[in-house]
Amino acid sequence: MRHIISVIVDNKPGELVRIAGLFSRRGFNIDSLAVGETENSAFSRITLVVTGDDQVIEQISKQLYKLIDTYKVVDLTPLNHIDREMLLVKVSVTPTTRSEVIEIANVFRAKIIDVGDKSLVTEITGDSDKIEGFISLLRRFGIMEMVRTGTVGIARG
Amino acid sequence: MTEKLKGSKILIESLKKENVDHIFGYPGGTVLEIYDELYDAEIKHYLVRHEQAAAHAADGYARSSGKVGVCLATSGPGATNLVTGIATAYMDSTPMVAITGNVSTWLIGKDSFQEADITGITMPITKHNFLVKDVNDLAVTVKKAFHIARSGRPGPVLIDIPKDVTANKAPFIYPDEVDIPSYRPTIKGSIKQIKSAIDLIHKAERPVILAGGGIVAANASEELRQFVELSQLPVASTLMALGAYPYNGPLSLKMPGMHGTAFANHAIHEADLLISIGMRFDDRITGKLSTFAPKAKIIHIDIDPAEIGKCMPTLVPIVGDARVVLKDMIHYLIENPLEPKKAWLAEIDALKAKFPLQYKRSDEFINPQFAVETIAKMTAGQAIMCTDVGTHQMWSAQYLDHQNPRQFISSGGLGTMGFGFPAAMGVQVANPDKLVIDITGDGSIQMNIQELSTVANYNLPVKVIILNNRYLGMVRQWQELFYNNRYSSVDLEGKQPDFVKVAQAYDVMGLRASTPAELPGVLEKAFAHNGPVFVDVVVNREENVFPMVPAGGVLNKMIGEKGGLEL
Ligand SMILES: Cc1ncc(C[n+]2csc(CCOP(=O)(O)OP(=O)(O)O)c2C)c(N)n1
Ligand SMILES: [Mg+2]
Numbered sequence: 001m002r003h004i005i006s007v008i009v010d011n012k013p014g015e016l017v018r019i020a021g022l023f024s025r026r027g028f029n030i031d032s033l034a035v036g037e038t039e040n041s042a043f044s045r046i047t048l049v050v051t052g053d054d055q056v057i058e059q060i061s062k063q064l065y066k067l068i069d070t071y072k073v074v075d076l077t078p079l080n081h082i083d084r085e086m087l088l089v090k091v092s093v094t095p096t097t098r099s100e101v102i103e104i105a106n107v108f109r110a111k112i113i114d115v116g117d118k119s120l121v122t123e124i125t126g127d128s129d130k131i132e133g134f135i136s137l138l139r140r141f142g143i144m145e146m147v148r149t150g151t152v153g154i155a156r157g
Numbered sequence: 158m159t160e161k162l163k164g165s166k167i168l169i170e171s172l173k174k175e176n177v178d179h180i181f182g183y184p185g186g187t188v189l190e191i192y193d194e195l196y197d198a199e200i201k202h203y204l205v206r207h208e209q210a211a212a213h214a215a216d217g218y219a220r221s222s223g224k225v226g227v228c229l230a231t232s233g234p235g236a237t238n239l240v241t242g243i244a245t246a247y248m249d250s251t252p253m254v255a256i257t258g259n260v261s262t263w264l265i266g267k268d269s270f271q272e273a274d275i276t277g278i279t280m281p282i283t284k285h286n287f288l289v290k291d292v293n294d295l296a297v298t299v300k301k302a303f304h305i306a307r308s309g310r311p312g313p314v315l316i317d318i319p320k321d322v323t324a325n326k327a328p329f330i331y332p333d334e335v336d337i338p339s340y341r342p343t344i345k346g347s348i349k350q351i352k353s354a355i356d357l358i359h360k361a362e363r364p365v366i367l368a369g370g371g372i373v374a375a376n377a378s379e380e381l382r383q384f385v386e387l388s389q390l391p392v393a394s395t396l397m398a399l400g401a402y403p404y405n406g407p408l409s410l411k412m413p414g415m416h417g418t419a420f421a422n423h424a425i426h427e428a429d430l431l432i433s434i435g436m437r438f439d440d441r442i443t444g445k446l447s448t449f450a451p452k453a454k455i456i457h458i459d460i461d462p463a464e465i466g467k468c469m470p471t472l473v474p475i476v477g478d479a480r481v482v483l484k485d486m487i488h489y490l491i492e493n494p495l496e497p498k499k500a501w502l503a504e505i506d507a508l509k510a511k512f513p514l515q516y517k518r519s520d521e522f523i524n525p526q527f528a529v530e531t532i533a534k535m536t537a538g539q540a541i542m543c544t545d546v547g548t549h550q551m552w553s554a555q556y557l558d559h560q561n562p563r564q565f566i567s568s569g570g571l572g573t574m575g576f577g578f579p580a581a582m583g584v585q586v587a588n589p590d591k592l593v594i595d596i597t598g599d600g601s602i603q604m605n606i607q608e609l610s611t612v613a614n615y616n617l618p619v620k621v622i623i624l625n626n627r628y629l630g631m632v633r634q635w636q637e638l639f640y641n642n643r644y645s646s647v648d649l650e651g652k653q654p655d656f657v658k659v660a661q662a663y664d665v666m667g668l669r670a671s672t673p674a675e676l677p678g679v680l681e682k683a684f685a686h687n688g689p690v691f692v693d694v695v696v697n698r699e700e701n702v703f704p705m706v707p708a709g710g711v712l713n714k715m716i717g718e719k720g721g722l723e724l
Contacts, residue, residue, distance in 0.1 A: 010339065014288075018280060025281050055466065062463035068285040068305060071339045 002031070003050055003057050004083055004153045007064055008072040011037060011044040018067055019046060028052070028060050032085070034150030043071065047152045076153045083153035086125045087134065088113075092142035093120050101141055108134045119144055127151075159328035164292040164318065165190035167329050168256070169198050171299035174331045177227050179203065179218065179586050181211040183238075185231020186271060187258030190323035203586065203615060206607040208235050210579035212242020213605070216251045217580030220566050221541055222587040223376065225252045225306050232259045233271030236317070237278065241573060243313045244282040248570025249397060250374055252311035254302050255283075261321035262290055276317050284312030292325040300335045309342030310461040311374055342460060346477030346485060354432070354456045354473045355489045361430035361454075363501045364390050367413070367442075370397025370569070371435015371459060377480035378402070378562040381434070384483050387490045389497045391505050393421040395436050396569040400559035410505070411514070414442040416551040419512035419704045419718035424505055426713040428453045435459060435479045438468035439570065440708075448711045458482050512704075514555055515720035522697040523673050525549060525624045529556040531676055532594065532622065535684065540592040541566065541584050545577035545601030548630040551702040553596045575604025581619040582612060592620070592684060599625040599653050609663035612689035620683050622692045623656055626700070634701045638716065650698075660691035671695040 009015040016035055023030050031049040038045045050060055057075060065073045076083065093101055101120055105112055110124035124134055128151065135143070162170070168191060172180070181203045184192045195202045205211045208230040215226030226246075230239050236257040246253045260269040276288045285305050287298050295318070302314040358364055372381050378401045385392055385408055392402045393410040402409055410421035425431070431453045436442070443449040446468055456473040457465050465474040475482055516526040529552045532542075538560035544550040544567040559565050566584055568576040581595040602623050612619055629647040636644050660667030666686055670679040676694065683690040703717025703724075717724055 014276070017277070021280050055470075059463070059467060062465075062467075066461065066463045068337065068340045 004076040004151055005048045005050060006074045006076055006153060007046045007070060008043050009046060010069040011042055015069055022063055026063060032150035034152045047150060049151050076155060080156045081153050082156060083127050083151050084125050085128060085131055085151045086149045087131050087146060088121060088123050089138060089146040090119050090121045090144040091138050092118055092144050097141055104137050110134065159330065161326040162329045164295055164323040164325050165194040167295050167327065169194045170329055171296050171331055172200060175303045180227045180229055181205055181214040181583065182229030183208050183211060183235060185235045187232040187260060187320040206610045207605060208238035209242050210605050210608050212239045212255060213576050213579035214583035215253050216242060216246045217543060217566050217583030218587045219251045219253055221563050221584040225254055225303055226583060227254050229256045232257060233273045236273050236275040240278060243279055245568050245571045245573045245576055246313040247282045250311050250370060252307040253313040254306050255313055255315045257317050259317050259319045262319045279315050283315050286315040288317045289322055292322050292327040296329060296331050300332050301337060304335045343476045344478045344481055346475040346482035350473055350475045351485050352489060354475060355493060357430055357454060357456060357473060359495060362498060363428050364430040364432060365424050365428040366390050366392040367431055367433040367436050368392055368394045368398040368401050369434060369436020371479045372398055372401045373562045375479035377483050380480050380483035383487050387487060388495050391424060395442055396554055396567060399554060399565040400562045404559035412554055415706045416702050418514055419715055420508035422712040422715060423508050425450050430454050432456045437464045444706050444710045444712055512718055515722060517722060520673060523676055523694055525696040525700055526552050526556055527673060528624055528676060528694050528696060529553055531680065533558045535680055536592060540594050541588060543577045543581040543584060543595040545597040546572045546574045547598040547601060548634060548702045549596055549598045549624040574601040578602060578605050578621055579608050582608060582617050585617045585619050595619055595621045597621060597623050598630060599623055599627060599649065600629045609660060609665050613663045613665050616688055618688050620690050622694060624696050625693050626696050626698045627653055628698060656691055656693040666690040669693040
């Protein structure tokens with residue numbers, strides 16, 4: 001199962017390496033990763049999306065927590081939470097398909113942020129399913145380039 | 158205002174605050190400031206002849222004394238030479254602080270002369286590591302390093318100090334206490350869990366205690382003995398726990414696992430409950446996990462929560478310090494005494510009678526097992542034994558008389574050939590009045606044989622006993638059993654040096670024993686000598702270590718469960 005794990009670490013150089021290294025040497029896979037400062041600049045939050053059965057997820061959490069600079073490890077998945085990722089995608093368009101792409105973007109509440117002769121760049125945020133849905137609808141127009149962030153998540157309430 | 162001190166002086170003063178009396182190290186360009194400070198410091202520095210030996214010596218020092226061992230090396234090759242020693246300490250959870258010099262801060266990242274990213278290299282083999290970029294952080298970093306190394310599940314911590322940081326000045330303020338909010342090991346076990354554990358023990362019919370190195374690390378040997386006394390349960394001790402419970406005691410199952418006793422392995426296979434304390438279900442103990450102890454529920458006591466459930470599903474996890482948890486268990490056991498498991502103990506006695514540890518006797522050759530037994534008899538549990546890695550190590554585990562904790566020093570997790578001799582040096586430094594013996598192989602000893610120079614230099618009276626089979630014996634055994642006797646790159650007959658002459662070249666006493674009759678006399682001479690000795694014991698070449706659970710096998714299916722005499 002897919003889990004979103006949120007890790008609070010010291011905001012120091014090298015922390016990301018410790019976590020990435022832990023995953024590679026213990027044979028855990030990272031599906032996506034996002035790093036940024038928290039409300040307190042002394043800490044940063046690393047959000048990891050990982051896939052595994054309960055035993056694997058428990059080991060991942062414990063091994064992360066075992067790192068000396070790790071304050072908190074939370075598996076957001078079983079909690080009531082919100083998660084988002086962001087996608088920038090450059091789609092090739094012709095004068096005839098342009099409006100169709102814009103229409104799809106509107107339906108998904110994506111923004112058009114750049115318009116070229118033969119392409120459009122759109123920006124969308126949402127959970128993974130929404131992003132996947134958007135991508136699959138754009139495929140037939142021709143995706144020239146896309147950039148996708150890792151998932152970030154927060155517990156509700 | 159506090160007077161400002163150089164980084165190197167701050168380092169030495171900090172080490173003194175941590176009660177460091179001895180350091181093992183090797184100098185070089187980036188640690189010149191530190192060595193200049195050591196020139197007239199109270200801390201005694203032992204100059205090894207290879208940095209790997211410094212790390213192993215610090216490790217042996219720590220394992221035998223419980224104090225943090227300290228090693229020191231220069232940047233680049235000095236630091237990378239420590240790596241095997243750090244990994245060895247990490248796998249066996251030894252408290253150690255490794256200090257390395259590095260190129261000056263402005264040279265870092267420029268592929269400077271003798272630059273190596275040693276914090277990057279050692280990240281997976283240290284409990285934690287630090288690169289100190291500002292002399293103002295040095296003292297507190299040392300404080301944290303020692304705290305991390307010795308608390309919780311102990312382990313090696315590396316401090317990398319660029320050369321300019323050792324030369325720059327800062328006020329020396331050493332904190333009395335250090336609190337790392339992100340690192341607070343759990344010491345006391347949950348009482349609720351402890352009560353469930355006691356409950357399970359009451360209900361079980363065939364329980365076995367699996368004692369691991371965590372018991373030694375927690376200094377919980379006394380508590381383990383009390384617990385066993387009260388519960389009358391059989392105890393198997395892993396390689397890392399040998400001596401935590403008296404090896405030859407009536408309830409001892411000796412060592413389980415790949416080369417464990419057949420009675421320990423059968424007992425574990427039949428057990429309905431395992432009480433695992435400070436052990437981590439290493440594959441050398443379990444064989445294939447899915448067939449390990451198939452009938453047993455598991456109580457797992459460990460200070461490292463990540464160990465619980467890592468290999469085996471656990472019914473009752475107890476996170477805490479082995480000593481503290483055992484004290485609580487003893488309390489509840491006194492409150493709620495256990496009926497002795499008479500039928501089970503009778504079964505175990507029958508297993509012990511049926512499958513004793515045994516080997517072929519010979520008047521002609523020295524069998525390596527006989528050599529170990531002879532050493533055991535002559536030392537009566539009083540010596541500290543170190544080993545290298547190979548068949549001699551397994552026979553040492555099987556046939557020595559392990560009476561006390563911290564008296565069997567061996568590389569378990571990493572299985573590092575070359576560990577024994579330098580570790581023995583560290584043990585001797587920590588225990589100047591003890592007889593310290595290194596039982597080694599003709600292969601292993603050559604992986605750090607240069608330390609003859611160190612023991613000669615400081616007159617460290619370690620007794621190195623080489624069980625010389627002219628083979629990389631353990632590898633040969635696997636090739637015999639699993640590769641059709643194709644002895645690929647293991648036969649060293651006629652290719653080994655004369656170890657007696659090698660020792661003598663370093664001005665170290667060299668002795669040789671070739672027959673069982675002369676062995677005791679030669680050993681006596683070695684033990685009586687007030688200085689280091691190399692004893693070349695010419696042993697029967699193709700002895701195998703039995704019993705043997707093949708890698709990935711099942712514990713109750715051993716090769717040679719009757720010592721191989723039946724084969
Ligand atoms: C550094 C290192 N290299 C290789 C090995 C693999 N290995 C394990 S035992 C062994 C043979 C050891 O030979 P020796 O020291 O003579 O001991 P014996 O088995 O003959 O008693 C080898 C090569 C190891 N454990 N460590
Ligand atoms: Mg050998």
